[in-house]
Amino acid sequence: xxxxxxxxxxxxxxxxxxxxxxxxxxxxxxxxxxxxxxxxxxxxxxxxxxxxxxxxxxxxxxxxxxxxxxxxxxxxxxxxxxxxxxxxxxxxxxxxxxxxxxxxxxxxxxxxxxxxxxxxxxxxxxxxxxxxxxxxxxxxxxxxxxxxxxxxxxxxxxxxxxxxxxxxxxxxxxxxxxxxxxxxxxxxxxxxxxxxxxxxxxxxxxxxxxxxx
Numbered sequence: 001x002x003x004x005x006x007x008x009x010x011x012x013x014x015x016x017x018x019x020x021x022x023x024x025x026x027x028x029x030x031x032x033x034x035x036x037x038x039x040x041x042x043x044x045x046x047x048x049x050x051x052x053x054x055x056x057x058x059x060x061x062x063x064x065x066x067x068x069x070x071x072x073x074x075x076x077x078x079x080x081x082x083x084x085x086x087x088x089x090x091x092x093x094x095x096x097x098x099x100x101x102x103x104x105x106x107x108x109x110x111x112x113x114x115x116x117x118x119x120x121x122x123x124x125x126x127x128x129x130x131x132x133x134x135x136x137x138x139x140x141x142x143x144x145x146x147x148x149x150x151x152x153x154x155x156x157x158x159x160x161x162x163x164x165x166x167x168x169x170x171x172x173x174x175x176x177x178x179x180x181x182x183x184x185x186x187x188x189x190x191x192x193x194x195x196x197x198x199x200x201x202x203x204x205x206x207x208x209x210x211x212x213x
Contacts, residue, residue, distance in 0.1 A: 132183030
C-alpha cells in the first residue's frame with residue numbers, strides 16, 4: 001500500500017515549495033493539486049465560459065480529457081492532450097478565476113477521483129487545500145502550512161502576481177464543497193518567520209519520528 005503525505009494550506013503559504021522538497025528528499029511522487037484546478041480553469045476560460053455559468057462549466061469539465069504523466073518525479077496533468085505551461089497555469093486570468101471554478105462541486109468531484117487514483121502509481125507527497133480533509137482523510141501524515149496574510153501577500157507580489165490572498169482565502173474557506181480547513185490531526189506550521197529549509201526540516205523531523213523518513 002502506497003503512502004500519502006498531505007500538505008495543505010492557503011495561497012502563498014509556502015506549501016508547494018515545501019511539498020516539492022519533501023518529495024525529492026523522500027523519493028516520493030510530487031502532486032500539485034492546485035495546478036489541476038488551474039488546468040481546468042484555463043480550459044474553462046479558453047472555451048469562453050462566464051464564471052457564473054456553473055451548470056455549463058460542470059458539464060464541460062466532465063467532458064475534458066485529463067491525463068497524468070510523470071516527469072522526473074512530478075505528476076503533471078494534460079488537458080485535452082495539452083501540457084500547459086507555468087505561464088498559462090499562473091496567468092492573471094487563471095489566478096482570478098480558479099477559486100470560482102473550484103467552487104463547482106462537479107469539478108471538485110472529478111478531480112478528487114483523479115487525485116485518489118494517483119496513489120496506484122506509488123508513494124505521494126500531495127499538496128492542496130483539502131488533501132488531509134477530503135482526498136486522503138485517513139492518511140496519518142497531515143501537515144498544514146500557514147503564514148500571516150501580510151507575509152503571503154508579499155510573497156505573491158514578489159512572484160509578480162496581483163491576486164488578493166484575502167479574497168482567495170474567503171472563497172476557499174466558505175465554499176460549500178470541501179472548504180479550506182485545518183484537517184483533523186494535522187500538524188500546523190506557521191512559515192511566516194521561517195525559511196523554506198526550516199519548514200522542510202520540521203516536517204522531516206516529524207516524519208523521522210514516525211519512521212517514514
